[in-house]
Ligand SMILES: NC(=O)c1ccc[n+]([C@@H]2O[C@H](COP(=O)([O-])OP(=O)(O)OC[C@H]3O[C@@H](n4cnc5c(N)ncnc54)[C@H](O)[C@@H]3O)[C@@H](O)[C@H]2O)c1
Ligand SMILES: NC(=O)c1ccc[n+]([C@@H]2O[C@H](COP(=O)([O-])OP(=O)(O)OC[C@H]3O[C@@H](n4cnc5c(N)ncnc54)[C@H](O)[C@@H]3O)[C@@H](O)[C@H]2O)c1
């Protein structure tokens with residue numbers, strides 16, 4: 139049913155003895171997600187159709203630049219692209235701002251970028267979200283390419299077409315649904331990730347297991363050692379996650395239903411992020427959100443007694459529940475009801491209904507909040 | 522082929538002896554354009570499905586407010602909407618800015634607008650373009666309704682889904698393709714337009730005649746008196762234009778081909794606007810652009826000798842070629858090649874090929890500019 143991929147011929151192609159996986163995302167303008175090792179070294183080859191003779195703006199952050207990835211890509215594309223411009227931001231969520239959006243569209247206009255030119259997002263979810271949003275609005279949309287360099291970006295943010303920046307009032311409040319033309323994911327780039335950043339990505343990985351993949355969830359629970367950023371298995375795992383994301387996105391591109399499953403742990407997670415002024419990382423905030431909501435789910439769903447313990451043990455293994463935070467139920471509630479997933483007087487939340495399975499539930503806001511209030515007290519005691 | 526309209530039952534409904542016309546725009550999420558007299562008086566009825574129990578932000582400008590339209594709509598919706606908020610801007614193109622976008626999304630967040638709430642653009646193309654863009658990016662898109670109060674907005678900007686704001690570097694450089702849920706066009710609101718604003722709208726009306734409607738063009742040329750803002754015929758004329766726009770938009774929603782016909786006169790028109798720092802109105806700038814490009818077209822197309830004279834006479838009738846501007850070909854060229862319709866090394870321009878018919882032409886930029894340079898000297902002598 140999907141249009142043939144221009145990369146199809148290379149599917150599972152051996153690259154110096156290793157495999158490159160290709161997942162095609164069949165939205166209106168379909169695109170490929172290339173996953174493998176050593177892909178940055180051949181960036182020119184993979185990016186050729188999208189950058190040849192075009193102006194290219196590569197956006198990244200200072201840490202990624204420090205590790206040499208920006209140089210590597212620029213060097214590779216130098217003879218292919220018409221012109222290469224680069225811009226680097228300080229790392230951190232606070233870069234996802236309207237100020238940076240305004241600055242970037244002005245920069246593109248100064249560089250005389252036309253509808254035929256292209257933006258490359260080289261980085262984690264922050265750079266991807268910012269670059270993608272800017273690409274979506276400059277001249278009402280120019281091409282962009284995602285080169286995710288964090289596990290989180292690889293398995294979640296670089297695929298599916300959600301882009302956004304934050305407002306002081308809350309996270310991701312301004313954005314667009316806008317897909318890249320290509321996602322190039324070289325898992326070798328995860329080797330330079332600080333462990334806590336890699337672990338943040340594992341939080342979303344665990345989320346996939348929780349919402350729709352009992353097999354993946356068991357596998358993660360059964361591992362004797364935590365996943366490593368250097369594992370060969372990473373290619374497989376990233377591919378599996380991208381395929382899950384594809385499935386969900388294709389069924390609900392504009393986030394009216396099924397796709398909200400991906401928000402498991404996020405309603406409360408975003409509240410933690412906001413209350414901590416983004417000092418708690420996204421991965422840890424979501425982990426805590428998932429843990430609390432699993433406890434809440436116990437109340438309405440008959441979940442296996444050991445589920446919660448096993449799950450929290452898994453989160454602990456990746457140091458995702460390490461700290462204790464003392465936000466009040468009031469603070470958190472306020473942040474939650476400002477969250478965009480709220481309906482006028484009801485709230486949609488994601489709750490586990492079985493091992494590796496979640497569902498959407500709608501509650502009147504008041505009921506949900508009093509319920510949360512109660513559970514949050516209990517949670518503090520338990521944890 | 523198009524889905525049935527919720528207003529279908531009312532099609533051509535007599536309203537106090539007058540007719541309401543309905544044009545359905547069959548894009549992915551189809552919407553109706555309601556055109557008639559006295560529609561603002563029944564705004565509650567027409568807007569009901571889109572505003573009932575929702576938070577509504579009505580955006581307008583101070584002139585429109587002064588004429589009482591904002592009060593009228595607010596009053597009408599008061600008992601229907603969940604809450605009504607209003608915001609008014611000074612009139613003028615400079616309101617289409619990133620600063621206002623940032624301010625507005627912050628305002629919506631402060632008001633706790635959710636995905637279910639709605640923005641109403643009450644005004645001309647400036648308010649429509651700004652409100653539409655904000656609606657497209659807040660929470661990745663919330664509903665908006667267009668209530669065009671200028672002829673230009675009614676026949677052109679309120680339909681078709683182009684929204685945008687300007688950058689210091691040029692006009693409409695940032696925006697989105699984003700359709701309203703409804704367009705409510707009460708031609709009675711044109712009665713308070715200053716004549717020169719009404720005439721600006723006539724410039725786009727003449728454009729439709731030029732690009733694709735020989736009959737309309739003849740009719741306009743044959744009239745003994747100029748069109749009046751109070752004419753009953755306005756309903757018919759607006760409807761005819763909206764139908765032309767629909768046709769073009771449905772064939773090329775994202776402006777890759779046919780839709781660029783609507784840019785006749787605009788490549789140069791935008792350059793006039795920019796060079797004058799938006800002191801020349803859009804309508805007059807486009808009129809001048811159409812006149813110059815008609816002269817240019819003479820060179821490659823065998824156009825009837827009288828065509829140009831008849832056409833300029835028509836523009837004069839609406840006071841659209843009244844003034845003389847002494848911008849140099851250099852200034853204008855610079856502004857034109859910054860325009861987003863430029864391809865990397867070629868430019869797409871719209872030129873008349875027959876009476877009431879235009880086509881797209883691509884030229885190498887250098888060739889186009891030297892050609893324009895020559896024609897602009899001639900034009901100054903002629904005019
Ligand atoms: N669009 C979506 O669908 C979606 C989904 C999930 C999350 N997100 C967003 O993603 C963001 C989080 O993404 P993230 O966790 O990737 O954050 P991030 O982009 O801030 O990256 C985390 C840190 O890792 C560093 N880094 C990145 N690549 C590196 C590498 N290869 N080696 C060493 N250091 C490297 C960065 O400098 C940064 O300090 C949040 O803003 C979140 O809202 C978006
Ligand atoms: N989105 C599109 O497809 C599209 C198409 C064409 C033009 N445009 C844009 O539209 C804008 C021009 O639109 P416009 O000509 O309507 O300009 P505008 O919105 O500035 O309105 C012109 C003037 O008329 C006044 N006005 C509006 N309604 C009135 C009423 N009923 N009575 C009295 N005064 C009234 C306004 O206060 C303003 O001073 C430009 O920014 C142009 O780029 C967009």
Ligand SMILES: [Zn+2]
Pocket residue numbers: 294342404420424
């Ligand atoms: Zn997440």
Ligand SMILES: [Zn+2]
Pocket residue numbers: 677725787803807
């Ligand atoms: Zn126009």
